[in-house]
Each structure stands twice: as structure tokens, then as C-alpha cells.
Amino acid sequence: MDWEWFGLNERNLLSAATIIGIAALTNVACAVIGCYLILRRMSLLGDAIAHGVLPGLVVAFLLGGTLSLPVLFLGAVAVGVLTAALTQTLHRFGGVSEDASMGVVFTSLFALGVVLIKYHGPNIDLDPDCVLSGLLELADDNLVSLGGVEIPRGLVTVLPVLAINLAFIGIFWKELLVGSFDPAFAASLGFRPTLLHYVLMALVALTTVASFEQVGSILVIAMLVVPGATANLLVDRLGPMLVLAALCGALAAPLGFLLALWWDVNIAGAMTLVVGVMFLLAAFFSPKHGILTRLVRQGRLRVRILAEDILGMLFRAEESRPGQPVAVETLRQQLAGGPAFWLALRWLVRQGWIRRQDKQLWLLPAGLEHARGLIRSHRLWETFEVVELGRDAERVHDSAMRVEHFLSPSLQAEISATVGDVAKDPHGKGIPQTSLQTSQVPKPPGGELTEG
Amino acid sequence: MSYVTLLVLATTSLLGATAGVLGCFCVLRGRALVGDVLAHAALPGICLAFLVVGRRDLGAFVVGAFLAALAAVTSMALLRRYLRTKEDAILGIVLSVFFGLGIVLLSLIQKLPTGGAKAGLEVYLFGQAAGISRSDLLVILAVGALVGTAILLLYKELVLVTFDPSFARVQGWPVGWIDLVLMSLVATVTIIGLPAVGVVLMAALLIIPPAAARFWTDRLGRMIALAAIFGAGAGVLGTAISAGWIPILRTAEAHEAGLPTGPMIILSSTLFFLVSLTFAPRKGLISRVVRLLGLRLRTAREHLLRSLYEATEPMLPEVHPVSFEEIRRQLGWGRLFAQLVLLEARWRNWVQKENGHLILLPAGRKEAVRVVQAHRLWELYLVEQAGIAPDHVHRDADEMEHLLPPDYVARLAEKLRVAERLPPEADRIPASPHG
Numbered sequence: 001m002d003w004e005w006f007g008l009n010e011r012n013l014l015s016a017a018t019i020i021g022i023a024a025l026t027n028v029a030c031a032v033i034g035c036y037l038i039l040r041r042m043s044l045l046g047d048a049i050a051h052g053v054l055p056g057l058v059v060a061f062l063l064g065g066t067l068s069l070p071v072l073f074l075g076a077v078a079v080g081v082l083t084a085a086l087t088q089t090l091h092r093f094g095g096v097s098e099d100a101s102m103g104v105v106f107t108s109l110f111a112l113g114v115v116l117i118k119y120h121g122p123n124i125d126l127d128p129d130c131v132l133s134g135l136l137e138l139a140d141d142n143l144v145s146l147g148g149v150e151i152p153r154g155l156v157t158v159l160p161v162l163a164i165n166l167a168f169i170g171i172f173w174k175e176l177l178v179g180s181f182d183p184a185f186a187a188s189l190g191f192r193p194t195l196l197h198y199v200l201m202a203l204v205a206l207t208t209v210a211s212f213e214q215v216g217s218i219l220v221i222a223m224l225v226v227p228g229a230t231a232n233l234l235v236d237r238l239g240p241m242l243v244l245a246a247l248c249g250a251l252a253a254p255l256g257f258l259l260a261l262w263w264d265v266n267i268a269g270a271m272t273l274v275v276g277v278m279f280l281l282a283a284f285f286s287p288k289h290g291i292l293t294r295l296v297r298q299g300r301l302r303v304r305i306l307a308e309d310i311l312g313m314l315f316r317a318e319e320s321r322p323g324q325p326v327a328v329e330t331l332r333q334q335l336a337g338g339p340a341f342w343l344a345l346r347w348l349v350r351q352g353w354i355r356r357q358d359k360q361l362w363l364l365p366a367g368l369e370h371a372r373g374l375i376r377s378h379r380l381w382e383t384f385e386v387v388e389l390g391r392d393a394e395r396v397h398d399s400a401m402r403v404e405h406f407l408s409p410s411l412q413a414e415i416s417a418t419v420g421d422v423a424k425d426p427h428g429k430g431i432p433q434t435s436l437q438t439s440q441v442p443k444p445p446g447g448e449l450t451e452g
Numbered sequence: 453m454s455y456v457t458l459l460v461l462a463t464t465s466l467l468g469a470t471a472g473v474l475g476c477f478c479v480l481r482g483r484a485l486v487g488d489v490l491a492h493a494a495l496p497g498i499c500l501a502f503l504v505v506g507r508r509d510l511g512a513f514v515v516g517a518f519l520a521a522l523a524a525v526t527s528m529a530l531l532r533r534y535l536r537t538k539e540d541a542i543l544g545i546v547l548s549v550f551f552g553l554g555i556v557l558l559s560l561i562q563k564l565p566t567g568g569a570k571a572g573l574e575v576y577l578f579g580q581a582a583g584i585s586r587s588d589l590l591v592i593l594a595v596g597a598l599v600g601t602a603i604l605l606l607y608k609e610l611v612l613v614t615f616d617p618s619f620a621r622v623q624g625w626p627v628g629w630i631d632l633v634l635m636s637l638v639a640t641v642t643i644i645g646l647p648a649v650g651v652v653l654m655a656a657l658l659i660i661p662p663a664a665a666r667f668w669t670d671r672l673g674r675m676i677a678l679a680a681i682f683g684a685g686a687g688v689l690g691t692a693i694s695a696g697w698i699p700i701l702r703t704a705e706a707h708e709a710g711l712p713t714g715p716m717i718i719l720s721s722t723l724f725f726l727v728s729l730t731f732a733p734r735k736g737l738i739s740r741v742v743r744l745l746g747l748r749l750r751t752a753r754e755h756l757l758r759s760l761y762e763a764t765e766p767m768l769p770e771v772h773p774v775s776f777e778e779i780r781r782q783l784g785w786g787r788l789f790a791q792l793v794l795l796e797a798r799w800r801n802w803v804q805k806e807n808g809h810l811i812l813l814p815a816g817r818k819e820a821v822r823v824v825q826a827h828r829l830w831e832l833y834l835v836e837q838a839g840i841a842p843d844h845v846h847r848d849a850d851e852m853e854h855l856l857p858p859d860y861v862a863r864l865a866e867k868l869r870v871a872e873r874l875p876p877e878a879d880r881i882p883a884s885p886h887g
Binding site: 038041042043044046047051090093094095096097099100101102103104107108110111112114115118119216218219221222224225226228229232233263264265266268269270271272273275276279283289291294 | 479482483484485488531534535536537538539540541543544545547548549551552553554555556557558559560563652653655656658659660662663666667711712714715716718719722725729735737
């Protein structure tokens with residue numbers, strides 16, 4: 001790739017790599033722990049903690065004097081856990097709904113933090129801008145010396161957090177799995193889900209605090225929720241979901257960085273946008289749960305049903321006036337299908353089931369065979385409703401119109417056996433036999449005994 | 453009291469009341485954090501408005517913010533409808549991605565030669581109550597009137613959608629549209645409030661007063677009224693504290709800059725919340741603890757009476773003293789608790805204590821008979837009707853004896869007598885099924 005195009009050269013390539021590396025590690029740390037928040041339906045906890053830790057930061061700041069890392073960490077994590085614990089306490093003992101109690105707790109703590117800052121005025125230099133959008137731009141300038149080697153401070157904070165998160169998930173994999181999906185079952189197995197829950201909350205607090213010092217709270221909130229939600233749309237199992245979420249987070253770092261360089265904008269914001277786009281892509285194109293996939297599936301079902309309805313109507317026309325074609329316009333008006341009607345018609349013609357000529361339709365032999373199966377399904381169901389459910393014969397047509405498309409041949413055989421293999425439906429019309437039906441349907445096992 | 457302070461007071465209390473009213477529907481609908489999301493999501497709209505207009509213009513900002521919030525509402529509705537993603541994740545996604553876009557746009561603005569937007573973010577986050585002007589008050593008045601009218605007109609629909617959206621859908625109500633109206637109102641109030649009090653406070657005003665009001669009542673109408681009062685009260689109290697009207701909270705240091713109004717309003721509403729949480733009748737913590745302790749004490753008292761009765765049962769109708777220490781150990785009570793229970797029983801004149809021994813007084817005996825009767829009838833019922841082994845029923849009866857109302861006990865006795873399980877002479881107290 002032509003790095004020059006992004007304004008990169010040998011001199012700043014290293015700093016770019018540092019920024020991307022720190023962001024990627026942070027994103028992964030957030031994304032894996034965020035998966036559990038999503039499963040536990042507490043995705044906004046990151047938002048709550050990121051706001052709620054403010055008084056903790058201020059107090060730590062006042063105690064530690066400068067931005068001394070351990071004190072800052074301790075204070076922030078303590079208040080982060082407090083946010084989670086207070087939310088739980090209000091929810092359980094105050095009877096306040098979970099989201100409302102979260103809202104009460106974090107806004108109150110945040111207000112307290114702001115008041116503390118204003119109260120101590122010039123002693124505290126917390127820039128809201130840097131808290132929100134992060135200091136990623138300066139990540140490579142901020143070095144600490146570790147054993148004589150100068151390494152970026154971001155790595156020192158983020159690497160241990162990532163390691164702790166991964167170790168925790170690895171060790172308590174099964175407990176977290178059961179606890180996230182079925183807390184009651186976890187409790188009955190003796191897994192102590194409440195304790196685990198609080199450890200998880202502590203980790204979220206730790207991750208949030210460690211990360212937002214590096215990348216800003218907005219990216220943390222995004223990374224806790226969006227990669228997990230994206231993965232959740234693509235896979236159904238927890239393991240792959242974690243891996244995919246981590247991948248999304250990691251990938252967002254270089255892509256976001258390049259985007260930020262290209263547009264000359266804030267890096268954390270650009271990474272948030274990238275991961276947002278990833279979510280949108282998954283939302284539309286996920287093979288299982290995507291919007292587009294679902295629309296296509298629904299559309300195909302609609303066309304199939306319309307095609308079957310066309311066959312059914314042609315069959316009924318054939319019954320009353322054999323050999324006569326039916327006008328396309330008549331069908332279209334009765335079925336009111338719109339564009340799907342024409343698709344269904346084209347599909348039927350292509351299957352060789354009907355012939356279309358001069359705005360008229362003829363049922364071909366192959367189509368007739370399928371139409372028989374459908375009408376058989378329809379009339380069997382009508383018979384079933386009247387005979388077995390005792391419904392009025394005048395009222396069964398509409399429900400049969402819906403059910404006819406979904407009766408499998410074996411179910412048809414069972415219904416036929418139940419209603420006593422009648423030859424006429426409640427309206428006195430014949431229930432057609434089809435070669436498809438006889439060849440495809442295995443006889444019910446009880447049938448042979450009675451015959452023999 | 454200066455004119456400006458009065459203006460701030462009127463504006464914040466009106467804003468608090470309006471947000472409180474709307475917040476009730478959000479909180480009950482399980483969307484308490486929607487205000488937080490919309491307040492954050494407005495940022496890109498404000499930035500875009502700045503980029504388009506090219507200068508700070510309140511009108512343009514409001515329009516931009518409203519459009520952005522509307523986009524957020526729509527995307528939330530679409531995601532909710534078409535994806536399996538859960539509500540909380542949807543809120544998180546919309547909040548962070550919209551805000552991320554806002555940050556990106558903001559960094560673009562900061563590089564513009566016009567510049568000067570640097571201070572914008574801070575105002576946006578924390579609000580600037582001092583900057584409230586007469587026109588702000590008028591706008592809030594108009595929005596308050598709009599919200600009031602909308603809620604009055606759509607009250608039935610909103611109630612239906614809030615409490616039972618599935619039923620509403622089945623009944624053919626356009627749930628999506630009603631939701632959209634509600635969310636648009638929330639967006640309007642949020643955005644109008646943003647310049648005055650900031651993102652987080654707007655979220656707080658939509659959540660805390662309704663949550664506080666919920667403690668006092670189970671009726672929606674009253675909850676709305678209370679939330680409005682709490683919201684307005686928080687506005688008044690917060691402004692008063694920040695203006696230094698309350699002497700204790702007026703410190704020399706803080707007086708220079710003044711405690712920030714927005715956060716003080718949040719903390720005031722938190723105060724209302726805490727008071728409600730603690731003191732509300734029925735749902736408040738104190739009333740719950742009292743109720744729990746009362747139940748605990750009654751249970752203990754009845755256990756004491758039954759133990760006394762059963763210890764002397766063979767000698768009836770003579771009354772014999774029983775060692776208090778023995779009973780205490782038998783019931784597994786701590787000394788302090790036992791003394792407390794005894795104190796209460798003596799105060800009721802049910803039990804007499806002499807030389808460390810307890811004697812059941814006539815009134816206490818009457819009560820003991822009632823408890824023992826309930827206990828044994830329930831045991832008998834479990835053995836005879838539910839087919840449970842006699843040695844398994846005691847524990848269950850131990851809990852049930854305190855909860856069986858008298859008419860229920862009478863019916864149990866009647867039922868068992870009809871089933872000829874209760875000897876007619878054991879009219880008062882049946883023998884224990886496990887001897």
C-alpha cells in the first residue's frame with residue numbers, strides 16, 4: 001500500500017503503529033468483555049461506568065496530587081464497581097427497574113464529580129474533551145520507562161487489562177456461559193452467579209477506566225457494545241461470538257486510523273464510525289439474522305404462496321370449465337399481489353407448469369399435478385376443520401387458504417386417515433389424489449396392520 | 453434575587469416539570485435511558501448545523517439537533533423491529549455511533565478557520581445555566597404547553613402503549629407511531645434543555661423524578677403529577693443552592709464561581725429520590741424494613757407461644773412454668789433476640805416470667821391455642837389431603853401457621869371434620885399427626 005498517500009513515512013510509521021496497536025488492544029479488551037454485557041442485557045453499563053467514575057477520578061486526583069496512575073486506577077475502579085453495585089442494589093431492594101436505577105446512579109455520580117471539579121476549581125485539570133474523545137493522537141509521545149526500555153504508557157495500562165480479561169474468561173468460561181444464559185440454573189449448579197456477576201462488573205469497570213484514559217470514553221462505550229452486537233448477528237455460539245467481536249474491534253483500529261488520517265479528523269471518533277459501519281453491514285447482510293436476508297426470505301415465501309394460489313385458482317377454473325384459459329387480469333385482481341404476482345407468474349411459466357399467451361393462462365400437465373396436491377391440501381384441511389374441530393363449513397375456506405401452503409405430504413396423509421379417507425370436502429367437491437402425493441408419502445406404520 | 457436568577461429558576465423548574473412528566477412514560481416503558489441516548493445523538497446534528505450555517509446560531513442548532521435525534525429514534529425503531537439485537541444494545545449502539553460521528557464532525561469544525569467551537573463541547577456536556585435568556589424561558593413554556601397538550605390528547609393511547617404494547621398492537625393501535633410521537637416529544641424537550649443544563653442532566657431529569665415518584669403511588673396520573681413536582685422542585689432547589697441562597701452550602705471558595713447549576717439540579721433530584729426511596733409509605737425502605745421486622749417478630753412470638761403451650765400440653769388444664777433458657781435453646785434464638793421477643797410478649801400480658809421460668813397467662817393461652825390449631829390443622833391437611841408423610845409436614849406448617857387467616861382455619865377444620873378425619877371432640881385442637 002502506498003503509505004505516502006496517507007501522509008505516512010518512515011519517521012511517523014512507528015508512531016502510527018503505536019497508536020493502532022494501543023487502540024486495537026483496547027478495542028479487543030472491551031469487545032470480549034462487552035459480549036457478556038450484551039448477553040446479560042446490560043450493554044449500557046459501560047456508558048454508566050464511564051460517567052459514574054468521574055467523582056472517583058476527582059478524589060483520586062486530589063489524593064494523588066498528580067495523575068499518578070495507581071491511585072487514579074484504584075479510585076476509578078472503586079467508583080466503577082460502586083456504580084454497578086448501586087445499580088444492582090437499587091434494582092433489587094428499591095424495586096426500581098434496572099435501566100432507571102442505572103440512570104439514577106450514574107447521572108447522580110457524574111453530577112457529584114462535576115460539582116467536585118468546580119468546587120476545587122483550578123486544582124484539577126480534567127479536560128472533558130480529552131475524557132470523551134481520548135488522547136490517542138498523543139499516545140506515542142506518552143512514554144514510560146520500564147526496565148530501561150521506553151515504552152508507550154498506553155501499552156502498560158492496556159496490556160495487563162487485556163490479559164486479565166482473557167484469563168478471567170478462560171478460567172471461568174463455563175461459569176460465565178451458564179451464568180449469562182441461565183442464572184437460575186447456574187445457581188442450582190452451585191456456581192454463585194452473583195459473585196461472578198460482581199467480578200464481571202469489576203472487570204468492566206477496570207476495562208472502562210483503563211481504556212478511556214487511552215482512547216476516550218466514547219470509543220470505550222462503542223467498543224463494549226457494538227462489536228459484540230455485530231458478532232451476535234453473525235453467529236449463535238458464544239465462542240465464535242467472542243472471537244468475531246475481538247476481530248471487529250481489532251480491525252476497527254487500523255481502519256479507523258486510516259479514515260482519521262484521510263479525513264483529518266479525531267481518531268477515536270473515526271474508529272467508532274468504522275465499527276458502526278461494521279454493525280450496519282452485519283445488520284443488513286448477516287446470513288442468518290440480516291435485514292436483507294430476512295426480506296429476501298420473506299419475499300420468496302410470498303412469491304411461492306402467490307404461485308401456489310395461482311395454481312389453485314387455475315385448478316378450480318379447470319374444474320368448472322375444463323380446457324378454458326383464464327385471463328391474467330382476472331387472477332391479478334383477485335389475488336392483489338402487486339409486483340410479487342408477476343414474479344410468481346414468471347416463475348410458474350419457467351417451471352413449465354403454466355402457459356401464458358395473449359394475456360391468457362393455461363394449466364399444463366406438470367402444473368396440474370402440483371395444483372392437485374395443493375387443492376388436496378386445501379380441501380383436506382377444510383374437511384378436518386369441519387369433521388374434527390366442528391366448525392361451520394361456510395367458515396373454513398379462509399383458514400384453509402392460509403394452511404394449504406404448509407401441510408407436508410405426510411401430514412396430509414395423517415389428516416386424510418383421521419377424517420376417514422373421504423373423497424369429498426365439506427362443500428361437496430372432490431378431494432383430488434396426486435401421483436406426487438402417493439409416491440412421496442410413506443404409509444403410516446399403523447395402516448399396514450389394519451390392511452393385513 | 454436578581455432578574456437573571458429568577459429567569460434561571462423559572463426555566464429550570466419548568467424544564468424539570470416537563471421532563472418529569474415525559475420521563476414517566478419512558479421509565480414505565482422500560483426506556484429510561486432513551487433521553488441519555490437522544491441527548492448524545494443530537495451532537496452530530498448540532499455540528500452539521502454549524503458546518504452548514506457557518507456560525508453559532510441557536511435556531512439552526514435546534515433544528516439540526518432535532519433532526520439528528522429523529523434519525524436516532526428512527527434507527528432505534530428500525531433496529532428493534534428488524535434485528536434480534538436487544539433494546540439495551542440498540543441504545544448503546546445508537547448512542548455511541550451517533551456520538552462518535554459527532555466527535556468526528558467536531559474535530560472537523562475545530563480545524564475550520566472560523567474555529568471557536570472548542571468551548572462548544574463543554575457547554576454541550578454540562579450546560580450553561582447562566583446563559584439562559586428570556587427567549588429560552590418562552591421556548592420552554594411553549595414546549596411545556598406542547599407536551600401537556602399532546603399528553604392530554606393522547607393520554608389513553610400512551611397509557612395503553614406504555615403498559616401493554618402487545619395488547620395495543622393486537623387491538624389495532626398504531627404502536628409504532630404512538631411511540632414515535634412520544635420519542636419526538638422526548639427529543640424536543642431534551643434538545644431544548646441541552647444548552648441550559650447539558651447532556652447528562654437532561655438524561656437525569658427524564659429518569660430521576662419519575663423514578664422517585666414511582667415510590668409513592670401505583671396510579672399513573674398521580675405519578676405524573678408527582679414527577680412534575682419533583683422535577684420542578686429539583687430545578688428550584690438546584691438553582692437556589694447554586695445561587696448561594698442556602699447559607700450552609702454557601703462556601704467562600706465556591707461562591708467565586710458559584711456551584712454549577714446543572715449538576716446541583718441533578719443532585720437535588722437525587723435528594724428527592726433518596727428521600728422517596730427511604731420514606732415512601734409501603735414501597736420505601738423504612739416501611740419495608742418495619743414490615744419485615746414486624747412479620748419476623750410476630751413469627752417469633754407465635755413460635756414462643758406454641759413452644760410454651762406444647763411443653764405444658766400433657767398437664768393441661770393445669771399451668772406449669774417452663775424454663776426460658778430451655779425454650780430459647782430449643783428455638784435456636786440468640787439471647788438478645790429472645791429477650792426482645794419476651795419483652796414484647798410480656799408487654800402484651802401474654803406471658804409471665806418468674807425465676808427464669810415462663811408461665812402462659814390466659815390471654816396468651818388463647819393466642820397459643822389459635823396458633824397451635826392452625827399449625828396442626830395444616831399438618832393434618834397436608835397428611836390427609838395432600839398425601840405427605842406425617843414426618844415431613846412440620847416444617848411447612850411452621851411457616852404456614854402464621855399466615856392462615858381465621859376463616860381459613862375454620863374452613864380447614866370443617867373440611868377435615870366432614871372428611872371424618874377430625875374427631876368431633878377434638879373441636880378446638882386436633883392432636884399432632886406425628887405424636
